[in-house]
Amino acid sequence: MLRLRAPMLCFDVNSIWIPASGSLLSSFFGTHRIRAGSRSQSLRSPSRSPVSNGFRLRAAHHVNDRSSLYSVSPSSVVKASLKGQAETVELLSAEDDDHGGVIIEMKVPVDAGAFVSSLRASLENWRQQGKRGVWLKLPIEFANLVQPAVEEGFTYHHAEPNYLMLVYWIPATKNTLPVNATHRVGVGAFVMNDRREVLAVQEKSGKFRGSGVWKFPTGVVDQGEDLFVGAVREVKEETGIDTEFIEILAFRQSHKSFFEKSDLFFICLLRPLTFDIRKQESEIAAAKESSEIQVEPFVVQ
Numbered sequence: 001m002l003r004l005r006a007p008m009l010c011f012d013v014n015s016i017w018i019p020a021s022g023s024l025l026s027s028f029f030g031t032h033r034i035r036a037g038s039r040s041q042s043l044r045s046p047s048r049s050p051v052s053n054g055f056r057l058r059a060a061h062h063v064n065d066r067s068s069l070y071s072v073s074p075s076s077v078v079k080a081s082l083k084g085q086a087e088t089v090e091l092l093s094a095e096d097d098d099h100g101g102v103i104i105e106m107k108v109p110v111d112a113g114a115f116v117s118s119l120r121a122s123l124e125n126w127r128q129q130g131k132r133g134v135w136l137k138l139p140i141e142f143a144n145l146v147q148p149a150v151e152e153g154f155t156y157h158h159a160e161p162n163y164l165m166l167v168y169w170i171p172a173t174k175n176t177l178p179v180n181a182t183h184r185v186g187v188g189a190f191v192m193n194d195r196r197e198v199l200a201v202q203e204k205s206g207k208f209r210g211s212g213v214w215k216f217p218t219g220v221v222d223q224g225e226d227l228f229v230g231a232v233r234e235v236k237e238e239t240g241i242d243t244e245f246i247e248i249l250a251f252r253q254s255h256k257s258f259f260e261k262s263d264l265f266f267i268c269l270l271r272p273l274t275f276d277i278r279k280q281e282s283e284i285a286a287a288k289e290s291s292e293i294q295v296e297p298f299v300v301q
Contacts (some may be wrong), residue, residue, distance in 0.1 A: 240278030
């Protein structure tokens with residue numbers, strides 16, 4: 001531990017402790033620089049932070065990895081209240097993204113109050129570093145931190161079954177964070193055998209339920225699934241028929257089709273490899289191959 005020739009001021013390997021006396025701080029920190037080996041640490045007069053009632057001093061980055069006579073933890077800051085009480089606040093662990101922002105992924109349970117203190121200190125730290133967007137990933141077991149984060153200015157970005165992603169834009173400029181996924185992707189399978197018979201189904205649920213309408217096997221492409229794989233899978237699930245992908249025949253785009261999301265729908269031409277139809281009992285009312293299917297236009301509201 002390095003002790004300096006100034007009253008009530010010392011550095012240790014874990015934190016920085018400073019007195020609440022503004023005169024001492026301003027007189028000392030305004031002019032002094034500490035050097036140790038090939039590292040240097042500038043000490044400046046701490047200013048009032050908009051997120052606390054005390055002073056805050058942030059540790060600077062080391063110049064290299066050589067050992068020195070002193071060490072300042074870059075993962076914590078010190079809040080000194082006007083009443084002379086000091087408290088070490090841990091900064092949130094985060095990784096830099098590729099666009100000048102940071103990504104926080106909460107992994108260790110934390111009290112909501114401690115989380116807010118760390119979040120405020122971290123935001124101020126990143127603001128000083130010139131960071132832009134902040135991504136906060138909260139696993140479902142950290143649901144208690146959602147409201148505190150929203151109260152600090154975070155907004156929802158997207159949700160998955162096991163986590164919620166929130167975002168915060170630091171600079172006073174236009175928010176350029178990418179929006180959540182805007183489209184859902186669906187496939188329809190045009191399956192025709194050598195006798196020019198087309199595979200068609202009637203659904204137990206959906207808009208055509210009970211209407212007597214025959215339609216192509218259709219479905220939604222899974223996450224990470226290629227279009228042609230999704231088309232082959234849907235045919236197998238709904239009819240039991242194995243198929244081979246040939247080509248994409250057509251596609252269309254629609255908007256506000258599923259919870260305000262847009263929809264891309266691809267019609268794929270498939271060749272049947274097996275011919276024993278076994279309909280999916282949970283979703284399909286009937287399935288057949290026929291050359292007498294009449295194509296009719298439908299406008300679905």
